[in-house]
Amino acid sequence: MRAESPGVRWTGLLLALALLSNACAPLMPPPGRGTHLRYTPHEAATPAWAQGPGEASTPEPEGPQRLHRRQGTREAVTAVGPRGEETPWGSALAAHLAFRAALLDVSGSTRGLSGELSRLRKSHWGIAGKAGLFVPHIEYGQDQLRWLDAEFAAATRLAHAATEVEDPDMQRALLRLAGPRLEAALLGSLLLAAWVDVLHLLDVAFKQGYNSLETLFVDMDRWRQMVEPAMTALASREPGQVEAAAENMPALMGYLSGELNRTAQRLESGLRNVEKVKVLAQLMELVTMRSALKFSLPTLRPPAPVTLGVGMVMGTSGVMMGTRIVVSAEWVEMMQRLVREGVLSLPAISAAVRIQAGQMMMAHGELPRGVREALGDGPEVRGMRVTDRAGAGMAERPRHHVMPQEFREWFEKRGFTGDMDINKFCVRLEQAHHQAIHGGGNWKLGRLWPGEWNRMIMKTLRDAEIEAGRMLTRNEVLDIVGEAMKRYGVPMKFVPWRGS
Amino acid sequence: MRDGRAWQGNIKVRLYERVRERGYTSLTAFAEARPTASLLALAEELGKDDIAAVQVFSGLVAEAERSRRVTRLVRAQLVRELSEGLPNGWPAVLNDANRFQVAKALSAWISYTPDTHQDRARQISAALLAKPPPPGWRPRGPDDERLLTLLPDEEV
Numbered sequence: 001m002r003a004e005s006p007g008v009r010w011t012g013l014l015l016a017l018a019l020l021s022n023a024c025a026p027l028m029p030p031p032g033r034g035t036h037l038r039y040t041p042h043e044a045a046t047p048a049w050a051q052g053p054g055e056a057s058t059p060e061p062e063g064p065q066r067l068h069r070r071q072g073t074r075e076a077v078t079a080v081g082p083r084g085e086e087t088p089w090g091s092a093l094a095a096h097l098a099f100r101a102a103l104l105d106v107s108g109s110t111r112g113l114s115g116e117l118s119r120l121r122k123s124h125w126g127i128a129g130k131a132g133l134f135v136p137h138i139e140y141g142q143d144q145l146r147w148l149d150a151e152f153a154a155a156t157r158l159a160h161a162a163t164e165v166e167d168p169d170m171q172r173a174l175l176r177l178a179g180p181r182l183e184a185a186l187l188g189s190l191l192l193a194a195w196v197d198v199l200h201l202l203d204v205a206f207k208q209g210y211n212s213l214e215t216l217f218v219d220m221d222r223w224r225q226m227v228e229p230a231m232t233a234l235a236s237r238e239p240g241q242v243e244a245a246a247e248n249m250p251a252l253m254g255y256l257s258g259e260l261n262r263t264a265q266r267l268e269s270g271l272r273n274v275e276k277v278k279v280l281a282q283l284m285e286l287v288t289m290r291s292a293l294k295f296s297l298p299t300l301r302p303p304a305p306v307t308l309g310v311g312m313v314m315g316t317s318g319v320m321m322g323t324r325i326v327v328s329a330e331w332v333e334m335m336q337r338l339v340r341e342g343v344l345s346l347p348a349i350s351a352a353v354r355i356q357a358g359q360m361m362m363a364h365g366e367l368p369r370g371v372r373e374a375l376g377d378g379p380e381v382r383g384m385r386v387t388d389r390a391g392a393g394m395a396e397r398p399r400h401h402v403m404p405q406e407f408r409e410w411f412e413k414r415g416f417t418g419d420m421d422i423n424k425f426c427v428r429l430e431q432a433h434h435q436a437i438h439g440g441g442n443w444k445l446g447r448l449w450p451g452e453w454n455r456m457i458m459k460t461l462r463d464a465e466i467e468a469g470r471m472l473t474r475n476e477v478l479d480i481v482g483e484a485m486k487r488y489g490v491p492m493k494f495v496p497w498r499g500s
Numbered sequence: 501m502r503d504g505r506a507w508q509g510n511i512k513v514r515l516y517e518r519v520r521e522r523g524y525t526s527l528t529a530f531a532e533a534r535p536t537a538s539l540l541a542l543a544e545e546l547g548k549d550d551i552a553a554v555q556v557f558s559g560l561v562a563e564a565e566r567s568r569r570v571t572r573l574v575r576a577q578l579v580r581e582l583s584e585g586l587p588n589g590w591p592a593v594l595n596d597a598n599r600f601q602v603a604k605a606l607s608a609w610i611s612y613t614p615d616t617h618q619d620r621a622r623q624i625s626a627a628l629l630a631k632p633p634p635p636g637w638r639p640r641g642p643d644d645e646r647l648l649t650l651l652p653d654e655e656v
Binding site: 456459460464465466467468469472476479480483486489 | 603
């Protein structure tokens with residue numbers, strides 16, 4: 001037990017995070033470690049874990065250190081002066097910083113999970129033993145890391161591409177392309193954290209000599225069947241599926257909490273020895289903090305300060321629930337910005353908040369008003385969501401390639417491959433608009449003027465190469481395309497191509 | 501510009517309503533009063549959310565055809581493209597970065613030039629690159645001397 005005391009592991013994780021922060025230094029103002037989301041259970045767990053398993057683990061929701069870190073985040077996220085209007089450039093930059101911060105957070109979280117899974121895989125006296133019965137479940141977790149890492153890498157590449165273009169609208173448009181990937185990774189890492197907690201619980205139980213495998217084996221299988229569809233949906237890259245999974249996630253996490261609670265109590269009665277039960281109790285504390293699953297072993301824990309029935313309070317330090325900080329002001333600010341810019345969707349974010357707040361809030365189904373407002377669920381965001389949804393008839397709007405498919409090769413040669421494939425750059429247009437752009441419709445775009453979009457954009461790009469005397473770079477192509485979109489009144493909001 | 505609203509309703513009627521509201525009898529008069537404004541800026545002034553720059557331009561082309569002043573419009577459009585793309589005037593030295601800015605402005609100009617004048621526009625672009633104007637050159641309107649030499653009126 002000593003050898004793999006959680007304290008040691010956490011030191012490693014913090015070191016990894018610190019290194020990661022340094023690696024990103026050129027792209028952000030000094031981030032410190034303040035850029036990690038509060039909902040990330042790792043952060044919350046840090047002070048408790050650092051004490052080591054032998055000491056009492058009284059929750060310390062607020063420490064001076066953490067307050068200090070928050071301060072740092074605020075500076076990183078608010079990249080505009082305290083007064084006056086945000087310039088389009090300033091707001092794009094701020095959105096970009098918020099995006100970076102969120103990315104950094106998710107990556108820290110998946111790294112932690114990756115380390116934990118490798119450790120469990122080697123835990124031969126624990127979960128990796130027992131004739132390898134539970135090994136497939138560890139491997140399942142490790143498999144998820146692969147797609148999480150891929151989404152993370154793609155989001156990072158797109159965020160990087162966004163820094164390279166000049167036009168703030170195009171910057172935002174590229175961040176929006178990256179948004180769904182960040183969302184999937186964010187929710188996926190939360191779900192994976194819950195899965196790792198399940199494994200961890202079993203690991204400790206086995207090490208303490210718990211030997212009734214049959215029920216646990218069946219339970220494990222059932223939980224996996226619950227987790228799998230959500231994971232698959234999150235990994236699908238289909239916006240509809242991801243959103244549906246996000247909406248169901250709080251309920252799923254609640255279900256897992258209940259299941260684990262029952263299991264934990266069963267384990268408790270299975271382990272007669274007081275010392276062992278104590279270890280288990282401490283474990284529950286740690287598990288609770290990592291994945292936001294709610295546990296209670298009331299007989300063994302000191303009575304907690306009043307938390308039940310206390311409503312949500314928005315204070316300067318964040319949204320509080322009882323004594324526990326659910327999300328910090330910085331987290332809210334960061335998410336608010338990303339939601340406002342259309343980078344992240346409100347359903348996904350509110351799912352993250354609800355998961356964090358646990359079952360108590362789930363009873364209401366919806367976020368408390370204070371939190372909704374804090375997240376920017378005002379009329380503006382609501383409107384955005386409505387127009388974003390299929391309900392507004394937008395799903396039927398035809399998708400149109402901004403960079404013509406017939407010239408796919410031309411664009412590939414200029415760097416439009418992979419995440420930046422021309423299929424990622426489609427826009428939804430009303431039928432009338434579409435026809436008008438293609439030179440038809442009920443309004444002719446000037447008799448002499450070659451108004452047909454595809455012809456126009458290719459001609460402009462080719463002329464630009466002739467005048468420049470060289471091949472254009474990807475960013476220069478985007479620059480010209482973005483300018484043309486503005487002149488045509490085409491909203492700079494890209495959706496991926498669908499169909500053949 | 502939001503959600504492509506510029507392409508809904510009767511575009512022509514809306515465009516001319518706005519022009520009249522601002523005290524002009526023609527789109528050309530409105531535009532000539534703002535010789536260095538970009539097409540985007542003109543469109544934004546006429547209707548931030550529901551008028552697109554290309555609509556303003558096609559209106560300008562239609563008027564120019566009627567009044568047989570297409571050449572003047574082509575010059576005026578070059579002024580707008582140069583002001584937008586090279587706000588500090590023609591660069592003293594063409595390096596890789598500002599060469600792109602020049603190329604972007606000229607290629608946009610060519611693509612906003614009616615077919616009848618396309619070849620002329622290409623020649624003029626080539627001439628400007630081959631024999632660059634003095635550093636800082638920034639024509640203020642379609643009557644700029646250098647522009648008149650490059651592309652004199654011939655229609656009247």
